[in-house]
Amino acid sequence: MKRGIWQLHCRSLSAACVCLLCFTAAGNDDERDIDHFVAVTEEIFAFPNLAAVAQSSRTVTTRIGKWTFSVQQEPTRKVLLAESADVRVSQSISQNAVFKRFVFDSKRQRFEPMRQEIRIELSEERRALRIEQLKGVSDVKEFEKLGFAIVKVDAEVDPVYVLRMLRREYEGIDARILTGLIDDEPM
């Protein structure tokens, strides 16, 4: 498949725009970590999963709509930044961080950890079964009666990578990465 389809630059973040926004080096099909900013939905943006620690400081930046996103690699941590004219939101990630991959929710103006799960609307029967064969997919749980499936992504694989594969393999697929901490706890 034709990488170009997934490298569309979306100037307006309309609902119809479900493309991936590629910024820096074009995504390599085989890489497990995504090194560019990605629009997961029109309001949620995934940040590149650069190594948490770099030998020397390095900054990667892009601008999407009113937001400027950047990742600063420092000797002891990585800092994600989302800035607009009146808001500055940051999230730092250390080498041993429990949560290493984040998205920025522009509506709520906060970073949310990415879960290793991708939700797919089951518009065609059995479609999800073949998804198990994709790299980085550890399991696909179909909830046929509920009309969706949840793809479990290997812990070491960036879900954005799998999302991109899914969109490549199944044109028009309704898929999104699940984000945020599950707050349920014993009562």
Add this chain to the structure above:
Amino acid sequence: MNSSTRFFWLDSRIAQHLSAIVLIAALGDPLEQIHAQEVPTHHDDDRVSVAFEVDESSVLEYERYAIDVKLVTDQPVTDRLVVRLNLSGTATRNVDYEIASTHVTFEEGEDVALVRLEPLRDWIWEGDETIQLEIDSLLGNGQVGSPAEAEITVLDDEFEPAEGEPNYRELRKLSDIYTFSYMRIEEDRIWVAVIVRNHGALPSEQTRVTLTLADDPSGENVVHSASRIVPELSGRETENRSDSFWGEWIEIQINGLRPSTTYYGEINLETYDGEAFTFNNDDSFGFVLDAQKHVQAQCDHETSGLITGTDPLFTQQWYIENNGQRAFSRNRARFGEDLHMHDTIAEGVVGQDVKVAIVDTGLEICHPDLVENIEADESYNFLTVASNTDYVYGSVVSDPFNPNIYGDHGTSVGGLVGASANNGIGIRGVAPNVRLRGYNFLLHGTDASEFASLGGSSIEPDSTDVDIFNMSYGSTSWGEPDEDTDRLFEVGTSELRDGKGAIYVKSAGNGWRGCDAIFHPIHREIGCTSTASDYKHRIPYLLTVGALDADGRPAPYTSSGSNIWISAPAGWWGRNQPALLTTDQIGEERGYHLYGSHGLRPENQHSGGDYISTFNGTSGAAGIVSGVVALLLEEQPDLTWRDVKHVLASTARESYVDTRRIRVVIGEETYTILNEWQLNDAGYAYHNHYGFGAVDVDRAMEFLATYEPNSLGEFRKTEWLTTELAEDLEIPDGDGTGTTVEMAVESPRSAEMSLEAELEAFAASNIEMVQVQLEFAHEDVSHLGVTLISPSGMESIVNPIFHDALPRDPSEVKTFLFASNAFYGESPVGTWKIKIVDAMAGETGTLNDIQLRFYYGAHP
């Protein structure tokens, strides 16, 4: 004769209606009306003398609901006597205090009458004020005695501003950090995920978290330790936000540990001045290493044969039969405050073969008091997959064993539901012959595992054959509506149990004291976080359970709100007041008893470390109700999920019927922040602290004897019904008057014309839940209280003021979904009112949109 003392023979017609006249005293002076009657007077020598007898001369504005001022006569009255009072003083009636009437009645034979004064809280530091009461005149055969006056001081115990600060009304805001952990267990090492979050409004300070591991329960012999700096974490209301949570993996090599040893871990988060709470600044973890230095990951207890005999700890199970026992705490339970299931037990109803899934942290399937009721190979362990971050080496799919030694929540809930009865050990569950299985979703918090645990999955695990899902978990953070959750429960209630629907029993939440971000004394009356926080409580498919203590009052942690369906016993913490006696992890080295030194101890010959007396929470209450539902399903297997809710609502008993309405003054207007028990138009009593009341099992069983299953008509919902607002409505700032919008409801459709027959059916239908969706543009939504009022006048506070859980994110327009059970059985047709009040001056905003949706049926 005292000129103010006048005597009349009462006209008999007037006498009959005197009490009614007193009740409407505010509308007119009954004495004036009575003057118009030509009535004879008594002779002076028959007269009783009326005077004040003041036991308490002051009342705290916040701490006391009310004070009763006593009027006494020197002898019992021989005929009705009415005393009219004059009020004066620096306190103003209906602003600083309320008094039901200025007319006080002595009925024949009485020599004491009470005047109830209720201070109104206004959140203004105004100093102490006085209420002067004076006997003005008498109606009947009496004369004014001495003292004829009384003075009550209203002591202002509201916020006192610090020196130099202006008088203020405000919400206090702080930061609140807490920590929790989970383990990833590999063959040769353990990774402990240590997570710190700030749920407060303000940023936290940089602090330190320390992990220690010891090989003795006292924690003195430390074998491993690590410490990390936790950076400043931004709060909920920080505009420019840095991290709001922090988490790092800390590694423990098993190489350096000893075999056949139990290890006890502690995580301690240092506090700092100004943090709201410190009780969640610690967490515990621990594990048992076997002879091969592998972490115990499976249940391995052998139960030796079947035993019969009474359950020795049953005598302390006050929640099943309360005869005033202590249940290993210092104080006794209140006699009779239990499930009222004496007859049901006597009749041998035991939940026979009803399938209950404990969706929780785990389940010890080899526990001696559970093992007989465990469904072989039906439990599911989500931690067996190595690629999961919370993998447990050595775990097996069919055994949802919890390797953490500091108590297994699911095992304790499971015992409440279905511990075996008459097996000579421990306790009995509420339904001691159910079939139990465990899904450890809470140790593997993913959407997929939750859906798979709740009937959404037919393989790995197959949860589609479950009758009752016990969900003793939840969130006190605000949950947004979620279509997948709707789908799950719609399918679960329409397709499982051969179309009768599975029953989802859910804990209402322990949010009463959950003031993480905002603090106000009013929280003492209505709680911090309401039941509305969890989205699952705002859809009709679940049965949401609140907790009662051993006196039948709301437990001190239970969330209040219009989403509770029913309440059940759960108790306090088992130190001073009884908590629940239930199963604990097997053995002396594991279990909740490691946390304290009170309650039932492992040394007790009937415990052996397998039981605790300190379990509580709405979790416990939910487990108990799951047991109750199992009893109902044994008795009548054809009950649908709606039938079960209907039966419980119809047979619940009002607990503490004297609970009072609480009103406060906001601006110049009084505003109700908590209603008393109210009877709705369909005859169901409802209270936000209790739902429809306390579960009464025997009454429910009796009700079933004549109840026809599946008789509630088709379950339907309306479209979202809306009303056109001419413009965005300003919500008066800091004013109890608020904004009230009326909305006429006559059809289940929003736009299309309905047929006449459909309209008639809709008018005759019965509400099962009402949802209200509101759109605000407001600078601080935590100021807003929302009350829904039905055409019958039934009121339901669907969102309390100063609700801690409401998200205060920076988005300009916020849409909130609320719901209420209080209108159950009423007709949806008529004019509804939605009242929004901004309880705190300062931040302002508008109400931009309103929508209502009704779930309804056609009840017999």
